[in-house]
Amino acid sequence: MATVKVSEAEKVYILHGIRDDLRVDGRGCEDYRHVEIETDVVSNTDGSAKVTLGDTAVLVGIKADIGKPRPMVPNEGYLEFFVDCSANATPEFEGRGGEELGTELSNTLYKVFNNKHSVDLKSLCISAGEHCWVLYVDVLLLQCDGNLYDAISVAIKAALFNTKIPKVHISADEEGAKEIELSDDPYDCMRLDVENVPCIVTLCKVGHRHVVDVTLQEKACSVASLIISVTHTGTVTCTRKLGGGSLDPESIFEMTEAGKRVGKALHAPLMKLLRQEESLGKTRQKVGFLG
């Protein structure tokens, strides 16, 4: 991740502030920065979303393709994640520089979604054992200002909500081979149920307290962080500890509880916003990067 150089005096200042529940930009320890979400920004995709969390900007595009189901689960489709840390964010990501971070992010995403409940994979099946929908979730990191996991998970949830998968009709032709026909009507499509899609909350340990949604400066003062992916019911699907420092079990328990609380509270406003945006329908003015 792009790093920022912070002096000792600045670190002490940040630490003391957090100890008194007052961060540098005036937020409390469990407050998020200003979030902007817009869906349907790229028309080539089946679903897309752009999320700006403070200065972090993430663009997610989802393309649905017909593929062969995995041998172990023949009546389910699957998701493929790819995170591209583009050089736009920082010159260090030029060429293959961003690959390491990209692989780490996509591996975590696989773990977060690797359960039966997040996305209904059975609805992605076309004909068991032969054809299924594969959703390629491509994440593009445009600006890095800390808290990538949270921004990416919110963007993925919004993009999945926005995804329209065309309905298919399977017909058998003369030789008995199955033929797949995509519906011609662009509005005849299937939507995904994103109620159970988890959101990732990153908590960083700064001093003796844990902080949600860190900026790069605050991250430089923390030694370890914990990411928790939480669904709207408070179920945890994945937990991971990041960073070189160590956490004692008490802290981990406290951070998990805080993460569950914060994560659970994220879902309701997010779904409300997405439904509101959807209800604007055709009258919505698409802004994208022009706003």
Next chain:
Amino acid sequence: MGNLLSDQGYRLDGRKASELRKVQARMGVFAQADGSAYLEQGNTKALAVVYGPHEIRGSRSWIRHDRAVINCQYSMATFSTAERKRRPHGDRKSTEMSLHLKQTFEAAVMTQLYPRSQIDIYVKILQSDGGNYSVCVNAATLAVIDAGIPMRDYVCACSVGFVDETPLADLCYAEESGGVSSLALALLPRGGQIALLQMDARLHQDHLDALIEAAMTACKGVGKVLDEVVRLHLKEVSVLTGE
């Protein structure tokens, strides 16, 4: 190829032969980069970001004692094309585009003002619908201006094709893949200087002059739009800073 230009003179998307697509742009999109710009030309969308001038990163053998080194990277988002692209950059096409961008901007940026330093220009295509190189150059011009790096002139680019004895300006993807002889041109409009000219198709030499003329006119048109965008941005910024 016959249906690319109808008898009434309309193209596939309803434009006339010399009509450009709608250009919309915004400068200063990202706060962290030194300069950034977003440009849309029809359905092709590109984001350009400039870092620099700064000290040379990496190999010190690239240092030039008399001017700055320009480093470009062209990459496409994996969801930008109709068929999903597996690798955003690193393939031959992207490397070739990066070299073309480097060549184009070395002609325009006043690199002799920044010896021993490096200017990075990164362009990302978010949606691809033809004219990728042109949109990149136009977006990168705005980003370089946003970064405050002095240039000799705007760099405006446009692609033109030749169909039925008529030059078509600003090709979309359907036209490009329809087997049209296409030419990409990057122009410095004030002096009429060509920074890059590229064509890899068969064209009779009698038609070449007409095609280049059409390209230059199209580029000048793009230049006017870019100029308006820059002036508008300057007005907005000076209003915000209270001047």
